[in-house]
Amino acid sequence: MSETAGGARAEASAYLRIDRLTKAFGNFVAIRDVSLDIFEGEFVCFLGPSGCGKTTLLRAIAGLDIQTRGRIDQGGRDVSALPPDERDFGIVFQSYALFPNLTVARNVAYGLENRRASRGEIARRVEELLALVGLPEQKDKYPAQLSGGQQQRIALARALATSPGLLLLDEPLSALDAKVRARLRHEIKALQRRLGVTTIMVTHDQEEALTMADRIVVMNHGVIEQVGSPDEIYREPATAFVADFIGTMNFLPGRAEAPGRVLLGDLALACEAEDLAAGEAVTLAIRPEDVVVQEPGAAAANGFRAEIAELEFLGSFYRASLAAPGLGEGLLADLSRNLVRRLGVAVGQTITVTLPVERIRIYPEGVGRG
């Protein structure tokens, strides 16, 4: 798999081309040899746990902490060594960094001054931007007089004021409470689509990335683990780290028997992985919602009997912990309320489950949780 792959757009020239970027702080290497292409009008999320290098990468793109090695081209121009004020981007920080002693209007107008624009033009543009973020009547207030969500939108308006070619969002929603966050997710995405501005957002929240991004860049320990659409990332996690970080995943230790066949203890399962050498230790992964409970009487490949060790009610579904020889610490499976009611599933009962061949992913040994 290639990091520069952008699906069908691979041939189109990238708007932002990151080439073999490395950033070291003393002996600590925050990002290592990272390459990535971002296309015009895309919404890309850098996703990963704290300390994975996503913010470092964003700050390198902004020129705030210039990389140690590597090259960045933006719109066909080499910006690798340029200070931030010679680049073309707008940025929103987690803290918003609104100037506390300037009114909302003066904050938004900040970047418009010294640009040979008349007062009237600036005022009109400020009105337009405030209308764009839905806060037209707040312009004479000070930031401290606004709610967190409102401050966030003012920061966005200020970043967009100069019509930058690139919008950088550094964890823009993480300081907000859950409901406001969900609403703003939607608003920001809609605004981005309307303006068509190329956007990079840094987040540690997978839900945020999955709902907002056109493409997600999953990072860990300073390298890119996977680049792909939210659907690709979720369905076909390229590495065990991605599989574990996004959504919930069962990891089961096993051994390859032959290409396309894996042994979990004595339990033989078919899978789609063909490049398996017999005897190789592997980790089998499957999501809880992909585990299928077999109706009595029906038969399917990869089926086996398992005992329900625990049953946890999670509202719209049940999460069952299944025990069976070869499953090690157990297997989580999501059962619909309907199914549980219909089959009368209860703790201690034994049911037959199947692991659909096309849903099983095989990773090298010793990865995943624990």
Place this chain on the structure above:
Amino acid sequence: MAETATAEAPVVRPKLGRDDWILRGFMAVIGLYLVVALALPLYFMLSKSVATYSFRLDGYELQVDRGGGWGETLNALDLALAQGLVEPGAQRAAADERLSPAKLFPDFSFRAETRYRLRNTEPTEGGFLVRGEAVTSTEWQAFSSNDFRRVALRPAPGLGLGNYLEYFSTPALFRSIFNSLEIALISTVITVSLAFVFAYALTRSCMAFRPAFRVIAMIPILVPSLLPGIALVYLFGAQSMVLKVLEALLGAEAVAPLWAWLRDGAYGPSAIYGPTGIVISEVFFTFPHALIIIVTALSIADARLYEAAVALRARPARIFLTVTLPGARYGLISAAFVVFTLVITDFGAPKVIGGQFNVLAVDVYKQVIGQQNFEMGAVVSMILLIPAVAAFVVDRQVQKRQVALLSARAVAYQPQPDRRFDSLMLAYSLAVALFMFGILAVCQYAALIKFWPYDLSLGLANYNFDVMDGGGWASYGNSIRMALYSAVFGTVIVFLGAYMVEKGRRMRLGRAGFQFLAMMPMAVPGMVLGLSYIFFFNDPANPLNFLYGTMGILVICTVTHFYTVAHLTAVTALKQMDPEFESVSASLKQPFTKVFARVTVPVCAPAILDIWIYLFVNAMTTVSAVVFLYSPDTTLASVAVLNMDDAGDIAPAAAMGMMIFYTNAAVRLLHAAASHGIHRRTQAWRRR
């Protein structure tokens, strides 16, 4: 993935933008200021303290012509030894000491027809002087006997610990180390205890007039440290006001034994002179400094701890020992170090009331001003640096741990009214306030009466400064000018410097070095700084020599002397700003100067005003650093207090001291009004 990357990408050399260059330029300028105003002078002083002079007698050869041509070649050392003029070994000498070679000849007579000639055996920096001209070559120089007696041998300069050896072998000098430590330790214990109870009353009781007490306790900051000494001389000196009052009340008979006891002072004309007077003066002088720190430490107490303690049924004494004291622990330690440093480096109080009780800071003054022994002054300065630097280093370590104690979630403690406890605290606070006011009142009374104790009629004769030592009213004007310049230029320099340290991009090493330089003045006693300025700026080879004796050097010295506290105030204010303001501004393609002028300065306006007043008040009261640096055109009010007191004009000294107090109090009031106004204009955003 990574394996597709062939070779490692080239290293990026970031291009410096216009902002980076401006920031670097500013930092270079202010860094250079600190190097010139602090590091170099201290280095010069260090080298002065190890500069030694000695006569190298074996480096001279002489021949005598008693009419029969030049005789045999004689060595000066042999001649001197033969006569018992010197002991074998190096001949230590003061820099300006001279030796006449005529003394080497017991039969020398300037009327004799004898001729002498003299030469250096090798080219030397010492050599000898002929009519004021130094001869350092090895050529023979011939003299008639009349001229020969005017030739002078000079000691050669060298490096060594000779000055230190001399210091430690002179009990009169090194005794001061113990005296200074004794005074500092006693004053520290007393001040910190008194300030702790006062701070406790302010923060943990519901007594009346707490805001007023807080203001009164700050009075000592507004006066020179000489003033409490002057008041004590009036109160308990040989003409003690206290005993005179007692005499009037009880009759002369009853008080006579007290007079006898009082006038039998070990260190001066009365018992108040010496350690007693110094300690009382230092307690007055350092009280507000300790109080500020301890009040802060007690204010951050977490009410939840007290609720927990009460819920666990702990008794008040136990709560005090297990919650209050540990909570204020770092504040108390910090206050102790600050007081210790202030006392050991203070010059004003021991100068006025120390009598013959010598301390280090006064020794520096005596060596330099009294004996013109600059090398020994440098040695005492270096010794004075040791406890000051040690206290400073330990205190920094302690303060680092204090920060970790602060919890953002702490709930502020609200004291509950308790009549007995509150009255007790009120009585105590009144006593402290009376002490503060008493010192001021005595000085003001002494300034207004004609001549204590003989003519008690009131008048302004003591304000006729122009007829006394110390520079007259001009020195008062000079002080105000100096304070204004120091406050204005100092605030600009300090704030810009702090901005570079906090907001500068990259240049980690440069910023760390700058931070170190900015912290150093705290550890350098004023006497030491002032003396080091003499060595550095008075050197004719120094291109900055033109500053010597000007108002400029006084301002530079004062700003540098008080740099650290001002710097920390600015850094604290800047740390509270969002670190991304500059990034946002740059992303909007605005120069950093715009965010600096439009956001940073307005938001930090209260801190900037605080720095201004701090520098102003200290410039008005400082004596120690500037006492070596003023010239007849730049005499200062605080130095005038010192000089008038020295000359015995104690009443005018008190009058001038009070002028400094009134000026500082007035400027403080103006500052409060200005703060209020600026707060309303620029801090409107703080109100929700």
